[in-house]
Amino acid sequence: MAKPGLDGHDRGAKIIARALRDGGFEVIYTGLHQTPEMIAETAVQEDVDGIGLSILSGAHMTLFPQLLKELEKRGAGEVVVFGGGIVPDSDIEELKKMGIKAVFTPGESTENIVKWVRANVADAA
């Protein structure tokens, strides 16, 4: 679970981290104010299966593709990247085309997100 960019609204990220942990996953939360480079680096070091990005600042169209690029650079292109935040529908379509597997928006239940991660991210505990 990662918070890229300068936005500090971490209520959602923390709730999802906790819900996934309760769901039996091992979760690493990066903390705030991470660059895509820092997130990719952590992902490689911790050998993660998936990365969930939480963005509420509107910078998703810049930060999501940057993370994909940074992962690619490190040979970690197979890591499943998904996200959540205030993201307009039209942007979600574009992000999916770029390779973001899912984008969850306000009102989504943690139950659905955990279910999705279980189905789409490898090696669930």
Added chain:
Amino acid sequence: MGIKKDSKLRRPSCGEAGANLLSGIGVNAAYSAVDLDASGEGPGEYPFTRGIHRDMYRGRTWTMRQFAGFGSARDTNRRFHYLLAQGQQGLSTAFDMPTLMGYDPDSPRSLGEVGREGVSVATIDDLELLFEGIDLGAVTTSMTVNCTAPILLAMYVALADRRGIPRARLGGTLQNDMLKEFIAQKEWISPPAPSMRLVTDVIEFCSNELPRWNPVSISGYHIREAGATAVQELAFTLADGIGYVQAAVDRGLDPEVFGPRLSFFFNVHNDFLQEIAKIRAARRMWASIMRDRFGARSDRACLMRTHAQTSGVSLTAQQPLNNVARVALQAMAAVLAGVQSLHTNSLDETLALPSEEAVTVALRTQQIIAEETGVAATVDPFGGSYAMEAMTDAMESEANAIIERIDQAGGILAAVEAGYPQQEIAESAWKFQKAMEQGEYVTVGVNAYSEEPAGSPVETLSLDSEVEKSQVERVIATRASRDASRAASALAELGQAARSDRNMMPPMVEAVDACCSIGEISDIFRREFGVYNDPAWT
């Protein structure tokens, strides 16, 4: 399109007096004279439970202050002129993330964030454009900014100096509430202790130079939005207030002088009665804190003036037009609670930055309350109600218990450094999420009365992607055209002030007037005070 009412939904049974999920206090089915503490207190009298003015809105209606800012300074300047033309009385500025976090538009950390969530201000040149055609001596300006607050205030002062407006005429509010940043909103540069020093520098500077300026807006809003209950919002906010007053007193400042300029900012969430009770309790508690803890003598130093904003997290992306009703009810609660200024949220905020139409509906909501409903004619209409007085008492005693725990832990700074409020809030947020998903808490259009599709029927604002490019060019141009040696020596002087115990504001005003940028000045904070890293408590 089918409407479904979720069958697994459970409602709390009527008369149940359990601790309320959102407010944190128990609620009875009915209240009677035995619940009433008949103090006979009138409005405008210490401890101001019933409001800070005898005649409240009969004397003057609350200030309708809509928070606005996006894109370039020119874009926001246009929105300011529009809002003033629509009858808004005060300006409220939203800055973008790089401005709030101390990065220039051309920093790699700013990529994709310039002008996105607010207006981009890197140097005094941007501030000049932002307030073009606006008389700084006539409007009041609220600037929502925290770790870079001293820099933005310095720019505002330097701009007024350039325009020949006496500093004594400048009216406004700086949020400048760093404790709640560590607790809830999480915008910071340096660790808590040096951050408190900067807040105190601003309080001191304002009490000497800007008698009409509120140097800190002690904010519960973000604490609540991060998941706190009403009781926690009340307790942590007042504990923050105690922290600032103590720091100013330790600096040798007189609470009689700076006390009257402290202002507050509360959230107004869904629980209609408890939210009113919370604000009534806040006023009473603050009055006693100022008098009994800090020895303030005058009413002016003891009375709590507060801004309020309807709750962003209570709005839903599903069936977004319902948000108009939520905002109206919350705004009504704020008015019945006797707040001094109010921001009403826009119906489309969970989807994107608000459109002009949505902002107008939000402002009209306040105008309808003020002009059509008649509630503004009576001060504290709930005063004396069994239920309201009992809830006010409950808010006060629950919040006081938390404040006592903070006192015992060595004060709010120590509590924040240990992560106590942060973890308490995360716990409440989690409980709320679970209750919502289990149907114990009903949100219309989300877990009850939902419709398919629930997509967005409202037009949202889309931003011009050229803003970032032009802001990058502007800051580079400003750096190239300024008097380089004046800028360099102003920055050096500021670094020296940081290392001494001098107030940093006077050299800050010189630095921004010399066109030093937000990023350059924040780099001095980073170098001299260190960088705070998120402890990532989960």
